[in-house]
Amino acid sequence: MANRQDQDAFATLYKRYAHLTLGVCLKYLRDTAASEDAVQVIFVKLWTDCSQHQVRKFKPWFYQVVRNHCLMELRKKNPSQKTVAEWEWEIVEFEENLHHKIKEEELLLILEDCLRRLNEEQKLCIDHFYLRQKSYSETAVLTGFNDKQVKSNIQNGRRNLRICLKQKWNNQQNT
């Protein structure tokens, strides 16, 4: 019998991520019943196999587990299915430790420079969403993109900014 405290921790994780797991499964599997089954299987696997893995950051790790499970299910149906790009581990860790590495003034200068390097669509969406404090729908109205395009532009632009930040940081360290 497992420790009661482990059960409590597991219950907390389930409460925090079950609905997100279901949403991700719905996105990939496009089937409600299969997604609900997948959620059960993923969490049971988490319970039984958690101690076999080295987990530094639970959320990126668990997101990867969910996506891999969904892709495995899709491959069972269609072996030619390609894998989706994985989470940028290095960038995530870099971003989490950024405040320890760069001073705020220096960070602002680098960010402004990186913003200028984004393509126009991403730059426009990020400008409206972050700097003008507009919502997704307002940004969509102002830019003429649909909601999904706005969302995608913001997420991709953000990812590009992080990549740019890391490159500039590495250049500074090398020089």
Added chain:
Amino acid sequence: MSLDSKILQILDSSACLSKGQLSGYLSRSLYPEEVRAVELHLSECPFCSDALDGLEQEQDAQKVLGNIARLPVLPPLAPRESRVEAVLDKVVKTVSPRTQQDAVVPAKSNMPEKGAAGTMRETGTRPPASGKWWKPLGIAAGLFIVIAALWYLRPESNDDHKPEGYIAENRSLQATGVQPAETSGNTTAAAGSQPPAALKNTAPVPDTGAVKPKKTISARDTVALKALATESKIAVKDEGARPAANSARMADAVSGAGVAETLKAAAPAAARNEKTEEAAKSVADKEESATDKKQTARQDNKMSDYEMGVELYKQKQYGSALLYLKPAQRNAADPKHYDAVYYSALCYKNSGQKKKAVQLFKKLVEEGAPQKSSAQKQLKELGED
């Protein structure tokens, strides 16, 4: 919000969306501030963003979200070395921060979901059930402190908290006007062997009024009183129906010697002992009823009444003197009967009740009392032959 802080929002991170936030965002029922917070998080969290994409595909997303309330049935975990190592790693991680990066369990992160990872870590480092026994121990300690405080703060004047013997002793002492034994000084002194000997300094019965009550008693008296109180307690248990007699014995110990002092001129030792017992009994009866006490005192203190009558006669308080002399005057068997009759006659004579005075003087003459000659003289003075 400044422009710099707005730019830095790009790098901000927040906690993953809750089921309520996700559901509210899908149903567009959130406030604008909540929508802004959700969208800021969606822009930096692919997990939540993918989840939202998946739920937006679902037509009845609210119902689907409501179906995931229950935990899955967890299979029992077999004890494995890997689990033991995991637990050991948790312990080592808390002891040595350097080993934290290599821990098997999720480490505490700076990301918003640190609550989840932190829960795993904290639950791993907490000593299993080691703190549970503190709760009853703490409760017991608290109760003990409360009881001790109540005992310490109890009212000092309340006799209910004191031993029974102490209460009886105090009552008897209060009846005789004597302070409790605790105030008498050396209580460790040797006990007196006999109560009468130990009670030489005790106060007399207030009814006699001849001697002023003393305020204190000696340590020897205290010990003797305690012995008597214990004895009386036993007697009450055995007999049950005679508490007054027992308290009278205690009162005898306190006041008997004082009464004897008033009678020391004439009474023999045996008679004195008897009288002191009776005097003490009157004290005990006084506790029960004032009227009963007075009657008992008059009945039992014949000699003292006679003496009181004589004293009052000398003080020219003839009415009061007649009251005290009356018992001995009426009782022909009393050794002081004729004396009482003579003094009563004198009282009547001096108070102007000639007929009664003559009647009593004649009685003395007719019966050949020792006061016959004196009575004849008085009769001559009153003009009677």
